[in-house]
Amino acid sequence: MNPIYQYAGLSNVxxxxxxVDQCAARLRNLAYAEERLMRLQAAHLVTVPEWDIKGLLxxxxxxxxxxxxxxxxxxxxxxxxKKKAFAASETPLQIVFDEALHAANTPELLASLVLVFxxxxxxxYRDYLAATNSLADYPTVRLLKIIIAEEMETLPxxxxxxxxxxxxxxxxxxxxxxxxxxxxxxxxxxGLDGTGEVDSTQPQPVRAVTPFVIPRRMSRDNTFRQIWDxxxxxxxxxxxxxxxxxxxxxxxxxxxxxxxxxxxEVEGQPWPFYLDISRHLWDEVRHTFFGExxxxxxxxxxxxxxxxxxxxxxxxxxTPLEQYAALGLxxxxxxxxxxxxxxxxxxxxxxxxxxxxxxxxxxxxxxxxVLHVNIARRQLKDWFRGSQQELLALAQQGxxxxxxxxxxxxxxxxxxxxxxxxxxxxxx
Numbered sequence: 001m002n003p004i005y006q007y008a009g010l011s012n013v014x015x016x017x018x019x020v021d022q023c024a025a026r027l028r029n030l031a032y033a034e035e036r037l038m039r040l041q042a043a044h045l046v047t048v049p050e051w052d053i054k055g056l057l058x059x060x061x062x063x064x065x066x067x068x069x070x071x072x073x074x075x076x077x078x079x080x081x082k083k084k085a086f087a088a089s090e091t092p093l094q095i096v097f098d099e100a101l102h103a104a105n106t107p108e109l110l111a112s113l114v115l116v117f118x119x120x121x122x123x124x125y126r127d128y129l130a131a132t133n134s135l136a137d138y139p140t141v142r143l144l145k146i147i148i149a150e151e152m153e154t155l156p157x158x159x160x161x162x163x164x165x166x167x168x169x170x171x172x173x174x175x176x177x178x179x180x181x182x183x184x185x186x187x188x189x190x191g192l193d194g195t196g197e198v199d200s201t202q203p204q205p206v207r208a209v210t211p212f213v214i215p216r217r218m219s220r221d222n223t224f225r226q227i228w229d230x231x232x233x234x235x236x237x238x239x240x241x242x243x244x245x246x247x248x249x250x251x252x253x254x255x256x257x258x259x260x261x262x263x264x265e266v267e268g269q270p271w272p273f274y275l276d277i278s279r280h281l282w283d284e285v286r287h288t289f290f291g292e293x294x295x296x297x298x299x300x301x302x303x304x305x306x307x308x309x310x311x312x313x314x315x316x317x318x319t320p321l322e323q324y325a326a327l328g329l330x331x332x333x334x335x336x337x338x339x340x341x342x343x344x345x346x347x348x349x350x351x352x353x354x355x356x357x358x359x360x361x362x363x364x365x366x367x368x369x370v371l372h373v374n375i376a377r378r379q380l381k382d383w384f385r386g387s388q389q390e391l392l393a394l395a396q397q398g399x400x401x402x403x404x405x406x407x408x409x410x411x412x413x414x415x416x417x418x419x420x421x422x423x424x425x426x427x428x
Contacts, residue, residue, distance in 0.1 A: 012132065013135040023078055035065070038263075042264055044057060045058055046260045049221045051223040071143070099182065114158050120191070120192050124191065125144050228309065230308060242349075247414055254309070256285045305415060306414070324379075326395050328379075345365070348362075
């Protein structure tokens with residue numbers, strides 16, 4: 001007998017551990033916490049001005065959405081009905097996360113994540129692994145090890161952002177006050193897994209006495225020069241077309257910000273709706289990074305390319321339903337046509353521009369957009385109460401509003417990309 005791999009290398013096999021009901025109760029609370037972290041980070045993706053933090057929140061909100069989904073999917077294996085597993089939870093944690101949504105600025109938001117929720121989440125997962133019988137509860141044990149690894153990878157990123165933003169004693173004091181308030185509320189709510197004693201007489205919400213509403217205003221720092229729009233040209237103007245493609249990718253952050261309204265303000269949808277929108281949001285952030293990485297590779301300076309902002313004008317005017325219909329069925333569905341469309345963009349980067357990095361990016365952008373159109377068709381079918389014709393008309397109204405908004409101010413020129421294209425293409 002070799003104890004190293006006896007019991008398939010699992011530990012805690014001889015302790016009684018947690019019962020099925022105890023495991024299910026803890027996991028249900030943790031799934032709720034992960035979902036609320038998704039919403040907290042998505043909502044503030046709109047409000048934080050710091051570019052790199054905005055992008056980081058896009059990734060983290062999706063990873064937390066996946067964690068919530070994975071934990072919920074485990075519950076039916078623990079004798080919890082699927083309906084109950086995916087239903088809205090009633091928990092004292094609600095008021096804690098409602099309060100957290102009211103973070104007044106980036107230091108407070110990061111304080112809630114770095115000083116309160118993320119460390120508490122990691123500790124709670126570790127406590128679960130120590131308490132459960134890893135042989136009996138192996139599916140959960142494996143799942144939590146994966147989630148812990150992801151949280152361990154991203155917590156240092158948040159900590160670095162916190163150090164960059166909380167850079168004065170005054171900001172540190174402000175962040176600590178907010179963290180202390182949330183920490184006391186979390187303890188009074190029984191902790192993230194609900195195993196602590198609930199004390200309803202302890203710290204009550206201060207800001208969450210009114211519902212949180214995402215502000216309708218642009219919030220971006222000066223990382224990139226802001227322009228209204230850029231000129232749109234045909235493929236024959238190869239250098240200008242290539243610059244336009246890179247700038248378009250860079251500017252997709254607006255689509256991500258718009259999807260945050262859909263994710264955080266639409267109520268009463270089944271859980272798969274929110275998981276799909278969370279994925280779509282992160283994809284749009286990724287596409288923005290496509291433009292940023294390509295710009296930095298080409299010019300040695302990510303800020304060499306401007307970002308357009310006319311989109312924000314019409315996005316802030318639309319309801320989440322109008323916005324999502326316009327994006328999914330109006331704009332992205334139109335890009336499925338060939339030619340032009342996403343396939344042509346990919347072929348242009350591969351065959352005309354002959355730029356390997358943008359070819360890869362456009363290849364994956366095309367794949368993502370196919371997914372987004374399928375998601376929109378599926379989700380809007382259940383969300384929209386009217387006919388298909390009425391839905392398409394709603395999407396077209398949004399597209400028309402976008403077109404009118406774009407024409408409100410003149411376009412600006414983009415940096416010259418001639419030096420990165422083959423000479424025979426530039427002079428053809």
